[in-house]
Amino acid sequence: MKILIVEDEKTLSDSIVEYLEIEGGHLCEAVYNYDNAVEKIELYEYDCIVVDINLPDGSGLDIIRLIKNKSKTMGIIIISGRDSIEDRIEGLEIGADNYLTKPFHLAELNAHLRSINRRINFNGNNKIVFNEIEIIPDEHRAFVHNKELKLTRKEFEVLLFFISNKNKVITKIGLAEHLWGDFMDASDSFDFIYTHIKNLRKKLLKEGCKDYIQTVYGVGYKFHVP
Numbered sequence: 001m002k003i004l005i006v007e008d009e010k011t012l013s014d015s016i017v018e019y020l021e022i023e024g025g026h027l028c029e030a031v032y033n034y035d036n037a038v039e040k041i042e043l044y045e046y047d048c049i050v051v052d053i054n055l056p057d058g059s060g061l062d063i064i065r066l067i068k069n070k071s072k073t074m075g076i077i078i079i080s081g082r083d084s085i086e087d088r089i090e091g092l093e094i095g096a097d098n099y100l101t102k103p104f105h106l107a108e109l110n111a112h113l114r115s116i117n118r119r120i121n122f123n124g125n126n127k128i129v130f131n132e133i134e135i136i137p138d139e140h141r142a143f144v145h146n147k148e149l150k151l152t153r154k155e156f157e158v159l160l161f162f163i164s165n166k167n168k169v170i171t172k173i174g175l176a177e178h179l180w181g182d183f184m185d186a187s188d189s190f191d192f193i194y195t196h197i198k199n200l201r202k203k204l205l206k207e208g209c210k211d212y213i214q215t216v217y218g219v220g221y222k223f224h225v226p
Helices: 010-022 034-043 060-069 085-093 106-122 153-164 172-186 191-206
Strands: 002-006 027-031 048-052 075-080 098-101 128-130 133-136 141-144 169-171 213-216 220-223
Touching: 002 010, 002 034, 010 027, 010 106, 027 034, 027 172, 034 048, 034 060, 048 060, 048 106, 060 075, 060 085, 075 085, 075 106, 085 098, 098 106, 128 153, 133 153, 153 172, 153 191, 153 220, 169 172, 172 191, 172 220, 191 213
Parallel strands: 002 027, 002 048, 048 075, 075 098
Antiparallel strands: 128 133, 133 141, 169 220, 213 220
C-alpha cells in the first residue's frame, strides 16, 4: 500500500514509517503539518492516510473532510492523544475507518491497514484468486497454478497493483508514483519500471500464466482480461 503519514511528532512518525516499510512492506511518505498534507493529497494518490488530529497549523479532521469532498477512495486512520468519545464519534462520522489512541502498538496499526486494503481492493478477502493466479497480500506471496513465484518486493507490488486495476489503462507515471511515491520527482527515466515489468512478465509466463500484461504504447500498461 502507498500510505501518507501526517504526524507532527517526528520521532513517532519516523517509527511508524520504519515499521510499516520493513514489517508491512508498504510505501510510506511522511509530512509533519497541515499545509504539507494538503499539498500531498492534491498532487498524489494514496491507498491510505494515517493522520493525527492535532497539527501545528490545522486540524486533521479538516484533512479528512477535504479527502471526502474530493471523493477520494483512500482509507483513513486517525491517531490521536485525545481519547474522548466525542472526538472518536466525530472522526468516524466524517469518514475515518479507524481511530487509534496514543500510545498504540505499531502491529495494531499495520493490522488495520491490511484490513482496509482488503476491504477497498479485494472485497475483504484474505486471498485473491484470479484465474490461474493466487495472491496472499498479507504474506506477500503469489502463485501460478499452485506454484509459488519468487518475486522481488517491487515485482509483487506491481502484480498486486495490476490485478487491483484490471482492464484499466495505467500510465507509466501513475504506476511509478504509486510504487515509489514522490521519489519519482527526482527521476528522469522510467527504465526501472520497464525492468520490473519485464521480469514479472517473464516469471509469470515461465509458470504457464497467460500474458495479461499489455503495453499501451505512448501511455503505459493494462492488465487485460478478455
